[in-house]
Amino acid sequence: MRVGVHFDGVLLQGREGQSIAGILLSNGQRTWRSTGGGDRGIFCGIGICQDCVLTVNGVEGVRACQRTACEGDVVEREGQG
Template structure:
């Protein structure tokens, strides 16, 4: 079974139960957040470092490595100083 999420206006497919970070990685996205002059993506993968935060369905600060992707999720990049 698959789920479809939207990221940067594009539809991405992932497996049911997969994290948002996993869906992004599986679809070739290595970074999805800009912070302190550099791009960030998955670093620790266990929710400690906060490098992978995204906005999901309008909620900021969601850890992509911890949040299960749900059908229809709209995922957006976060820009932090």
């Protein structure tokens, strides 16, 4: 079964049970957060670091590698600028 999430206003498709990070990566998104040190995406992939954090459905600080994607999730970048 397919799952659709909205990222930067674009509908991305993934598989049911896939993490948000997995959907972003499989749709060509390598980075989704900016810090003073540069762009960040997935690093450890197991929830220890904070490189993959983003906002999901208005909740800040969600680790994309840990959060299973749900149909209709609205995913937003964090740390712009």
